[in-house]
Amino acid sequence: MSQLSFDLVIVGVGGQGTLLASKIIGKLALSAGLGVKVSEVHGMSQRGGSVITHVRVGDAVHAPLVSLGAADYLISFEALEAARAAAYLKEDGIAIVNTQRILPMPVITGAAAYPADPLTAPPLSDHVVEAVDALTLAVEAGSQKAVNLVLLGRLSRHLAFEEEAWKHAIASSVPRATFATNLKAFEAGRV
Amino acid sequence: MDENKLISAEQFGMPSREPQLMLGNEAVARGAWEAGVHVVSSYPGTPSTEITEAAAKYEEVDVQWAPNEKVAAEVAFGAAMAGARAMTCMKHVGVNVAADPIFTAAYTGVNGGLVICCADDPAMHSSQNEQDSRYYARAAHIPMLEPADSQECLEYTKLAFELSEELDTPVFLRLTTRISHARSIVKQGKRESIPVKAYRKDMMKYVMMPAMARKRHVHVEKRESFLSEAANQMPINEITMRDQEIGVITSGACYQYVRDALPNASTLKLGMVYPMPMKLIKQFADQVKRLIVFEELEGLLEKDIRAAGIACEGKNLTGLQGELSVESIKHALLGTPMPVASGVDLPARPPVLCPGCPHRGVFYAVSKLGLRVMGDIGCYTLAALPPLSAMDACLCMGASIGMASGAERAQGKAFSKGTIAVLGDSTFLHSGIAPLIDAVYNRQSITVLILDNRITGMTGHQQNPASGLDIRNQPAPAVDIQKLCESCGVTHVSIVDPFDLKAVEKVLKEETERDEVSVVIARRACALLERSTIPPYVIDGCRNCGMCLKLACPAIERREKQVVINAALCIGCGMCAQVCPFKAIKEGVRAV
């Protein structure tokens, strides 16, 4: 697997700010001269539903969507959503999962139960899972909104982009006032 | 000359030259700007909304939200007739609303170029049906272009303006969700400086009475046969020969899926899906052993190709529903098994009303009173889902009022004492006024509940004629919804704060009892518009009765033997405190 050609799926709950992560990776790929396509979800599911962003980086990317069973990486902002998206991962794909839990309405009303431990049970148990308490790390870095940067930091360990390139992509994607916090969060995820 | 304007575009965060990763929708706006567009008038609708929002960032362009798609199309048409380059953008069902002006604009033709963008939503990510707008192109005899990535979104938009002026016709630009909401790399150009043409009175062209329309219909036919011929030479209809075993005719997002799924297949990519280049198709068919059409939704290219006597396959392989994908094309053609999600049963996560949403309390009260709800389209449609389960019907924008009137006619006046029609502010202004007039005029006794959250919420917070701001957030005259209803002849119009559950319940009880049309306006701004300054609520002494859970608030969770409020999500609306029979829910203390 060439590390500069990869399929990534980012999932979470509508309203969690998953779009910033794909924006940063998009800029990173663009500045590295790679082909890139990103598919986002706008509309109804942004109201607290399951959301998914597809990111495809490489020279011959056509479809804007990652095929099931083809993702090199899965980033999940929420534990249950990671399990839901596990089918996107290829056999040796890696899931980077924020351990935070957000209960869906059927669980709140008692119509369904939240899985006891989605990260270690099937379907995720078939894959390498890197669990990250991104919310705590983000709060430590200065803002609970920086969860995305913590998770990106973790992903950055697997990709061959230079640290400087990441910094550049982050700087051009977040408001100047929050750059320091975001960078701190990124580094907290990366170490 | 234009340099200053280019700089101004850059100030809006859109550098003019560097390749950028752009949404298809942003690239359409960029293309329109480069084509010198003067006027954009649209009504929001997923997945088309960001085109107009992106256009509003270019200060040279006069951009506005209209109250509905019909008005948007008429404004754009008027601008084009008066010499400007104009564009109107809408989702697929918006074309139904705008169809009346569009069909006859095909007869009159234009003066400045007129582009109609319509964004279809295969698989219904955010829509109530899966209609295929390519049928509109055929029915109205309007050419239709379909880009397959963001770069093509930019280029085809420019081409659409040129075709429009050259052929004297509106031109459709058709997008789908995966084109509108996908980002890919775009090389940008400069804005062409296109002057607004002179206005010219021309009765034979623009006054569509039968005598004139008959003549214009001839023009429409001529134009179409000319374009059908020219289509065979258009570079955007492109044959690429690879392996001759399989030849695929396709367009838009499907083209991308085909390239990944069948990299060796020969392709005929249609950049113009109407009219079709039949000679080119015949030429392609003659060169391949097996001809397959991959298209989402209807099998419309396929039918026309067969009708032209060319054998092909298509919908027998893929069906009429949903989106195609790399996987489904491989499955259809190569027999590769469809990858399936794991067999593990996971709880679903349907979208929900946000914490602090003003719609919540209203539906809680409606549910408690056991009222039937003729619903409508907006965030509040989410109240149809459990546990609120407070909606009986939802058809299309503005239909709630007409449905309530119709139900009363079927079931009698008593039925309306247990029924309300519910719709949002944007939806009321879009298409709720005429049915309200109808209800008054025809002596109904329905009760209409307008959920006025001061914004068009579902599509991502667009201003509307009642919100007091325009698309660029500049102050604008605001419609007074109460006075508007009164002037339609409604004598009982009341306003209630949806956070006050008792008041909501009381007014709904009173108004449904009335033997004439009444309107209740539940007014409070969308919870996402203003940051709450109220501390999150806390539960102390929970008896676990579960009453607060009936509100369907994502911030309230049951944990083992008691209910807790998630402080990270709670915005302090206090509705739960009102429904707790044990007074166990209280305002918390804001952590500093």
Ligand SMILES: Cc1ncc(C[n+]2csc(CCOP(=O)(O)OP(=O)(O)O)c2C)c(N)n1
């Ligand atoms: C004809 C048509 N145009 C546009 C849409 C897209 N759309 C769905 S809901 C909605 C507006 C909802 O606004 P409002 O009625 O104010 O309710 P809110 O979402 O704010 O609660 C729009 C524009 C549609 N479904 N149909």
